[in-house]
Amino acid sequence: MRMLTAMLISAGLLAGCGETVQTAGDYRGKTDAKPYEANYGGDKAKWESTLRARNQSQNEYKRVQ
């Protein structure tokens, strides 16, 4: 009986060590438009290529050959 009690207590204590999965809840605010809709008429590829070129302007090894 004491053994059983000890086992139950141990199991109960160990259960407290378990880690439950924590995930962010679903967004409940207003929906946001895609960034390429307002100024690029929904042309995602064009917007991405503009950003890619802009990104490379931060690389002085590419800017100054």
Next chain:
Amino acid sequence: MARMKFLCDSERCIECNGCVTACKNENETPWGIQRRRVVTLGDGLPGEKSVSVACMHCSDAPCMAVCPTDCFYRTDEGVVLHDKDQCIGCGYCFYACPFGAPQFPQEGNFGIRGKMDKCTFCAGGPEKDGSPDEYKKYGGNRLSEGKLPLCAEMCSTKALLAGDADVISEIFRERALTRGKGGELWGWQQAYGKDGAPAPAKKEVQK
């Protein structure tokens, strides 16, 4: 489009606070709101290092996890934004954020907190892109204009890089390889290393 990230090269940052000024000017943030700030380690001592810090737009953002009103969302580009109309100013995100990014205006009497404000990666918020409402609540929306955050674009030494994580990490990698040091500062393999590529060798400094 991959993830949008900031990367600050502490070997280059000269603590000029140009990024802070650019951010405040672009977004017209109120008095006391610092979306971006420069932190200096070992200030005044030989080998001091400065790093520009703002919201890092975490891939697994703790602010999103703790928000009781679920006002945060992540865009397809990996930018973490929030809806100010949903925010109740509880401050949980401030405690959860390891970078101290969330800012709270002291709008009312007795130090009552206003709605949270943070770096938007110059991507505005959930209002019509480029509208006065968006500007008033979230600041400028440069991303929708095909531009990068002004803090990075204004950086005089190009210490602060912003953009697609793959691209800016490649720029940083090339830079660290060219100068022969600095790659180890941020944990090369964990964060910016290519598969199987070794970290750049550290040059021996002649004394």
